Amino acid sequence: MMPNHDVAHDAPEWLATPPGRYVLDKEQAYFDRTVADIFGYNALQLGLPRADLLKASRIPFRLKADPTAPVALRADFRDLPIAANSIDLVVLAHVLEFSADPHQVLREVARVLLPEGHLLIAGFNPWSPWGWRRTFGRRTGYPWNGRFINLPRLKDWLRLLELEISGGQMCCYTPPFTAEKSLQRFGFLDAAGDRWWPITGGVYFLQAVKRVRGMRLIMPKWSDRLAPKEDLVSVPKKVRQPEEALVTRSGMTHSQ
Secondary structure: OOOOOOOOOOHHHHHOOHHHHHHHHHHHHHHHHHHOOOOOOEEEEEOOOOOOOOOOOOOOEEEEEEOOOOOOEEOOOOOOOOOOOOEEEEEEEOOHHHOOOHHHHHHHHHHHEEEEEEEEEEEEOOOOHHHHHHHHOOOOOOOOOOOOOOHHHHHHHHHHOOEEEEEEEEEOOOOOOOOHHHHHHOOHHHHHHHHHOHHHOOEEEEEEEEOOOOOOOOOOOHHHHHOOOOOOOOOOOOOOOOOOOEEOOOOOEEOO
16 A cells, blocks of 8 residues: 655664665765755755755755654645746655655656756656566565666657756665675675676666757847947037036936
8 A cells, every 4th residue: 555645754763774774875965966066046955854964965955855854944845835847856766656646746846946956756666676676575664665666768758848867876686684794794786786787786876957949048139249349429518517427438328
């Protein structure tokens, strides 16, 4: 059964376990690297409210939103109380696979993003040992009670919303062992995963940019404004009073 809200209530407990810490460490490293190179004035984090995925961002105003967690903004991700075209960066961490209406969540994200604003998504990959664990194991507890979304489907959703994919990456190639020693023993898979089996990472990242068709910057024609006018000649004129208008080269007057 899908949750009633766009949040997994048992995520904090799972993130404190060895596999949860393993995933969060990998994701934190990715977001730290990526958000540091995105600029603007306003950034928004949706999902994983206990983690600070924007801590490396240079954007001055950073906000977390969540339906239930004690954060700055309590809000349903399907109906964000945020003005349209106002956010430069949105981080969407494991929200879509636990939402009853993931496409509506993406529509809201596209609405609040500024043109040329950035979206970063983290999701569990169904075509990985993590996805196979969900398919063939018990679907109880986080993250196995979510609905993992295929990358091709997610990319189609983004294109429909005019969110142009600009980057992506996989991580977490080690199978979802519950013991710390097993995770460490198979840690070598992370070093080889991107090279030998890049599509089997347990977590995928997508970076997208909001494109607005037909939008272009209108710039003044400075060259035309500054070009000398050949038909104008400076003509001296005697000024009787200080308050008298000044005569410009074009012969027009400007009142003081």
